[in-house]
Amino acid sequence: MSKYLVNLKVNNIPVTVEEGTTILDAARKLNFHIPTLCYHEDLTVAGNCRVCLVEVAGSRSLAASCATPVSEGMEVLTNSKNVRSARKNVVELLLSEHNADCTKCFKNGHCELQTLSSEYQIGQHLFIDLVKTKDKIVDISSPSIAKDDSKCIRCQRCVRTCSELQAVGALAVINKGDHQRISTFLNKPLSEVVCTNCGQCINRCPTGALTERSYIEEVWDAINDPSKHVVVETAPAVRVALGEDLGFEAGERVTGKMVAALRHLGFDSILDTDFTADLTILEEGTELLTRLKKALVDKDEKVSLPMFTSCSPGWIKFIEHMFPEYLPNLSTCKSPQQMFGALAKTYYAQKKNINPKNMVCVSIMPCTAKKFEAGRPELRDSGYQDVDYVLTTRELAMMIKQAGIDFMKLEDMEYDSIMGESTGAAVIFGASGGVMEAALRTAYEIISGRDVPFTNLNIVPVRGMEGVKEAKVMLKDVKPEWGFLEGVEVSIAIAHGLANAKKVVESIKNGTANYHFVEIMGCPGGCIGGGGQPIPTSPEIRQKRADAIYAEDEGLPLRKSHENPEVQYLYKEFLGEPLGHRSHDLLHTHYKPRKRY
Amino acid sequence: MSSTETLVKDLVSKYGKSRNSLMPVLQGIVQEERYLSEEAMIFIAKELDLSAADVYGTASFYTFLDTVPRGKNIIRVCKTISCHMTGKDLIIETLEDILKVKVGQTTHDKNFTLLTANCLGWCHKGPVMLINDEVYPELTPSRTTEIVEEYMKNATH
Numbered sequence: 001m002s003k004y005l006v007n008l009k010v011n012n013i014p015v016t017v018e019e020g021t022t023i024l025d026a027a028r029k030l031n032f033h034i035p036t037l038c039y040h041e042d043l044t045v046a047g048n049c050r051v052c053l054v055e056v057a058g059s060r061s062l063a064a065s066c067a068t069p070v071s072e073g074m075e076v077l078t079n080s081k082n083v084r085s086a087r088k089n090v091v092e093l094l095l096s097e098h099n100a101d102c103t104k105c106f107k108n109g110h111c112e113l114q115t116l117s118s119e120y121q122i123g124q125h126l127f128i129d130l131v132k133t134k135d136k137i138v139d140i141s142s143p144s145i146a147k148d149d150s151k152c153i154r155c156q157r158c159v160r161t162c163s164e165l166q167a168v169g170a171l172a173v174i175n176k177g178d179h180q181r182i183s184t185f186l187n188k189p190l191s192e193v194v195c196t197n198c199g200q201c202i203n204r205c206p207t208g209a210l211t212e213r214s215y216i217e218e219v220w221d222a223i224n225d226p227s228k229h230v231v232v233e234t235a236p237a238v239r240v241a242l243g244e245d246l247g248f249e250a251g252e253r254v255t256g257k258m259v260a261a262l263r264h265l266g267f268d269s270i271l272d273t274d275f276t277a278d279l280t281i282l283e284e285g286t287e288l289l290t291r292l293k294k295a296l297v298d299k300d301e302k303v304s305l306p307m308f309t310s311c312s313p314g315w316i317k318f319i320e321h322m323f324p325e326y327l328p329n330l331s332t333c334k335s336p337q338q339m340f341g342a343l344a345k346t347y348y349a350q351k352k353n354i355n356p357k358n359m360v361c362v363s364i365m366p367c368t369a370k371k372f373e374a375g376r377p378e379l380r381d382s383g384y385q386d387v388d389y390v391l392t393t394r395e396l397a398m399m400i401k402q403a404g405i406d407f408m409k410l411e412d413m414e415y416d417s418i419m420g421e422s423t424g425a426a427v428i429f430g431a432s433g434g435v436m437e438a439a440l441r442t443a444y445e446i447i448s449g450r451d452v453p454f455t456n457l458n459i460v461p462v463r464g465m466e467g468v469k470e471a472k473v474m475l476k477d478v479k480p481e482w483g484f485l486e487g488v489e490v491s492i493a494i495a496h497g498l499a500n501a502k503k504v505v506e507s508i509k510n511g512t513a514n515y516h517f518v519e520i521m522g523c524p525g526g527c528i529g530g531g532g533q534p535i536p537t538s539p540e541i542r543q544k545r546a547d548a549i550y551a552e553d554e555g556l557p558l559r560k561s562h563e564n565p566e567v568q569y570l571y572k573e574f575l576g577e578p579l580g581h582r583s584h585d586l587l588h589t590h591y592k593p594r595k596r597y
Numbered sequence: 598m599s600s601t602e603t604l605v606k607d608l609v610s611k612y613g614k615s616r617n618s619l620m621p622v623l624q625g626i627v628q629e630e631r632y633l634s635e636e637a638m639i640f641i642a643k644e645l646d647l648s649a650a651d652v653y654g655t656a657s658f659y660t661f662l663d664t665v666p667r668g669k670n671i672i673r674v675c676k677t678i679s680c681h682m683t684g685k686d687l688i689i690e691t692l693e694d695i696l697k698v699k700v701g702q703t704t705h706d707k708n709f710t711l712l713t714a715n716c717l718g719w720c721h722k723g724p725v726m727l728i729n730d731e732v733y734p735e736l737t738p739s740r741t742t743e744i745v746e747e748y749m750k751n752a753t754h
Contacts, residue, residue: 168648169649170648172651172653174650175658183654
């Protein structure tokens with residue numbers, strides 16, 4: 001249905017837009033920038049911060065441009081004297097309730113409110129400081145997220161993120177008037193509520209009210225300690241986003257520069273989570289085939305299908321809280337981060353003759369939930385905490401800046417072996433649909449002896465930003481040992497963002513959907529849109545990162561996990577076979593039900 | 598099933614499972630139990646498929662939806678400007694004297710909770726207080742004492 005077109009003037013320049021367009025978007029079409037704080041492209045409109053006020057001819061009061069649709073003949077001024085003075089007042093009022101301790105703030109230099117007050121040259125405060133002392137107590141109960149109410153401007157982006165994108169609702173608006181604050185059920189600490197630690201709220205917080213718990217100093221200490229061997233692993237999605245915090249445009253691939261920077265920072269072994277992503281495919285693929293065999297051949301009714309992927313720690317905590325009855329459906333595979341940690345302190349330590357006691361394992365992740373995951377008591381199968389510190393992409397960028405490294409001019413370097421080799425199948429773990437695609441590339445070949453029936457191995461139906469994707473793969477002319485799969489149509493689904501995950505699980509629960517294998521990533525777009533990635537985030541930025549991931553995959557000589565020579569060597573030298581005894585000890589785990597309320 | 602759970606279930610079957618039923622369900626609980634316990638809010642969240650924070654957020658917006666235990670009789674003295682000018686401070690002092698509690702507290706026998714409230718809409722007849730759903734305008738200290746003693750008498754019988 002075509003929409004009516006509306007003609008209006010913004011700053012005396014005529015523009016034609018579709019009916020329903022907001023003044024904000026109409027102005028952006030003409031490249032007039034209107035500042036915003038509560039507005040975010042990923043979220044519904046709230047219109048509560050009032051910094052996007054504009055003057056509309058004939059209207060007595062100023063209008064919030066993010067929440068006002070255009071109308072025929074409208075005349076809008078975005079920079080009149082009235083607008084400027086009102087906007088300045090709004091910023092001053094917000095600052096009167098904001099702990100503007102900017103030099104000591106984690107977000108110093110990345111804060112939208114700080115940028116606005118600099119643009120409007122807010123000098124001396126016009127209004128008295130109303131920050132409550134009790135709000136200055138920061139909630140650091142969670143190992144992933146720090147919540148500082150004294151910096152909160154109550155724009156509610158986090159509240160909308162938590163309920164609209166993630167269907168969690170751990171954060172809500174509590175009380176009213178000057179007592180209003182963003183808080184949890186009965187103001188409990190974040191560690192005691194349904195929070196999945198996904199960090200999407202951090203990505204959208206315009207100030208320093210929500211930030212990651214930072215472990216930069218601990219990592220510097222480890223690097224500077226000569227008795228420690230510091231191993232670092234980098235997740236697939238970091239290499240396509242790190243550049244954004246260091247001077248590059250979104251979508252720039254900086255894999256080689258990142259490795260070089262890590263070497264300059266002083267890490268002793270620079271290895272790749274992609275290696276264990278490939279390993280995950282072999283373990284998880286075998287697990288899926290085992291489950292299918294049990295269901296189809298042995299007619300075992302207790303086998304849990306569909307099988308859910310288990311790479312995303314935000315998703316794991318979500319299902320533990322919301323759908324504990326589906327925990328048997330989760331793959332028992334640890335996430336690539338944790339497989340890496342368990343192997344670093346056993347296999348790698350053995351081969352390189354390092355005492356695991358003196359090894360510190362640091363992982364660079366696009367994720368804040370990984371910080372929580374690393375501390376799970378069940379993930380210490382190496383005899384030590386498998387992964388010691390988790391840094392976000394943002395924290396790594398900060399360390400690179402602290403070290404005075406001119407990142408943009410670095411020469412590319414290569415990962416160390418024997419846990420640094422990876423394939424294109426591992427890289428795409430970073431985008432929604434990637435784990436599924438990697439699994440299909442390997443599983444299809446194991447079963448049939450042929451490549452997946454898609455041009456150039458690109459399984460396009462599982463890619464893209466649609467919230468829930470479904471596909472079916474027909475298995476034909478299979479190898480004799482997989483005869484039981486002949487003619488079976490494997491039904492798969494992919495969801496990203498926990499609101500979509502909830503939809504998929506509910507459709508399984510009420511019987512409207514029937515799948516064999518489901519990939520779920522906690523964050524919108526998958527790990528490329530993770531809670532630890534550079535800020536800002538938007539659909540456009542996530543698309544660019546995803547494009548970069550698939551370009552990285554196409555550029556690699558090996559694109560199927562089972563072809564990874566270092567993974568093959570690992571099985572030959574150390575693990576034996578997928579789902580073997582040693583794999584079971586080191587690479588698989590269990591989950592625990594948690595309370596939803 | 599606890600009595601609170603039964604109550605929530607009854608209210609939800611009366612008002613339905615949509616989000617719109619949240620307010621009447623909350624009010625129903627407060628009417629019966631005088632406040633919303635953690636347990637009650639969790640049952641409501643479960644029944645209406647809302648997050649517990651969402652239920653608490655809604656409850657905390659409304660002064661008359663308490664989330665801490667309250668006495669059998671809740672006294673709310675209007676604290677806004679008209680009642681202030683006609684002597685609400687004296688009324689509060691009187692109440693604190695008789696009840697032996699401060700504003701915000703509940704008597705030891707759980708019979709009374711003393712609170713203040715924003716404008717009750719009786720500016721022309723201040724100072725005013727509300728005991729449960731009953732309005733008492735044009736208060737004086739002695740009149741206040743009489744009224745409260747009446748409630749005390751009813752409680753002992």
